[in-house]
Amino acid sequence: MxxxxxxxxxxxxxxxxxxxxxxxxxxxxxxxxxxxxxxxxEDFAFRPQRLEVRPGDxxxxxxxxxxxxxxxxxxxxxxxxxxxxxxxxxxxxxAAGNFAYLCAxxxxxxxxxxxxx
Amino acid sequence: xxxxxxxxxxxxLSVAAAGCAxxxxxxxxxxxxxxxxxxxxxxxxxxxxxxxxxSENETVRDFAATMIRDHSAVNDEAVALITKLKVTPQxxxxxxxxxxxxxxxxxxxxxxxxxxxxxxxxxxxxGYHQVxxxxxxxxxxxxxxxxxxxxxxxxxxxxxxxxxxxxxxMVASLNCG
Numbered sequence: 001m002x003x004x005x006x007x008x009x010x011x012x013x014x015x016x017x018x019x020x021x022x023x024x025x026x027x028x029x030x031x032x033x034x035x036x037x038x039x040x041x042e043d044f045a046f047r048p049q050r051l052e053v054r055p056g057d058x059x060x061x062x063x064x065x066x067x068x069x070x071x072x073x074x075x076x077x078x079x080x081x082x083x084x085x086x087x088x089x090x091x092x093x094x095a096a097g098n099f100a101y102l103c104a105x106x107x108x109x110x111x112x113x114x115x116x117x
Numbered sequence: 118x119x120x121x122x123x124x125x126x127x128x129x130l131s132v133a134a135a136g137c138a139x140x141x142x143x144x145x146x147x148x149x150x151x152x153x154x155x156x157x158x159x160x161x162x163x164x165x166x167x168x169x170x171x172s173e174n175e176t177v178r179d180f181a182a183t184m185i186r187d188h189s190a191v192n193d194e195a196v197a198l199i200t201k202l203k204v205t206p207q208x209x210x211x212x213x214x215x216x217x218x219x220x221x222x223x224x225x226x227x228x229x230x231x232x233x234x235x236x237x238x239x240x241x242x243x244g245y246h247q248v249x250x251x252x253x254x255x256x257x258x259x260x261x262x263x264x265x266x267x268x269x270x271x272x273x274x275x276x277x278x279x280x281x282x283x284x285x286x287m288v289a290s291l292n293c294g
Contacts, residue, residue: 044279065276066272066276067186067190067276068187068190082186084190085190085194
C-alpha cells in the first residue's frame with residue numbers, strides 16, 4: 001500500500017483536463033504516457049465500481065451527489081477527505097495490485113482500483 | 118416504549134403528510150414546499166445532535182453523524198437556491214406540525230437512556246424518513262413548479278432513501294424487540 005503515490009489533489013471539477021480516461025472508463029490504458037481516469041460518485045455509488053488502470057496512471061474521483069462522500073483506501077494508505085458536491089480528488093497508482101476503497105461516511109459504498117501491468 | 122414512540126412520530130408525520138397530500142384543492146406552493154423540506158432536514162439534524170449527546174452506541178453515533186453531515190449539505194444547497202432565486206420560504210401548516218411533533222418527540226427521547234434511547238431514536242429515524250420520503254416523493258416533487266426546486270428535491274430524495282435503508286439496518290442491528 002505504501003507504494004501508492006497519492007497526489008491528494010482536492011480541486012474543483014474544472015481544475016484540469018482529463019487526459020485519456022473518460023467518465024466511466026473502465027479499461028486499462030493501451031501503453032504510453034500515464035493516463036487520468038475518472039470515477040463518478042453518484043446516487044451513493046462509485047461508477048465504475050471496478051476500474052482497471054496501468055502502473056503510473058492516476059484516478060480522479062468526482063462527487064456529483066448532494067451528500068458529501070469520501071474515497072478512502074480500506075487499509076488507510078490514502079483518503080480523499082470530505083468531498084462536497086462537485087469536489088474531486090486525485091491519486092496516482094505506481095505499482096500493480098488490487099486496491100479496495102470505500103466511502104468513510106457511507107461504508108456500504110465500495111469500489112476497487114485494479115492496477116495491472 | 119420504543120414502539121409507542123414510533124407510533125407517536127408516525128402519527129404526527131402522517132397527519133402532516135396527509136394534510137399535504139389530501140389538500141389537492143389547495144396544493145402547497147413552491148415557497149411552502151421549500152420551507153417544509155428545509156424544516157424537516159433541520160429537525161432531523163436536531164435529533165442527531167441529541168443522539169450524539171445521549172448515546173454511547175457506535176452504530177447510533179455513526180448514523181447521527183451521517184444525518185448531520187448529509188442533511189446539512191442538502192439544506193446548504195436549498196439556501197443557495199433560495200438565495201439565487203431571491204425568494205423567502207413561507208412557513209405553513211405542515212412546517213408547524215413538523216416542528217410541534219419534533220418538539221414532543223425530543224421531550225420523550227431526552228428522558229430515555231442507554232438501549233431504550235438507542236432503540237427509540239433508531240425507530241423514530243426509520244419512521245421519520247419513511248413518512249418524509251413518502252411526502253417528498255408523493256407530494257413535494259409533483260407539486261413543485263420551479264424546475265430547480267424539483268431537481269433539488271429529487272436529488273435530496275436519493276439521499277433520504279439511503280438514510281431510510283440505513284435506519285432500517287440500524288433498527289435491526291440494535292435488537293430492540
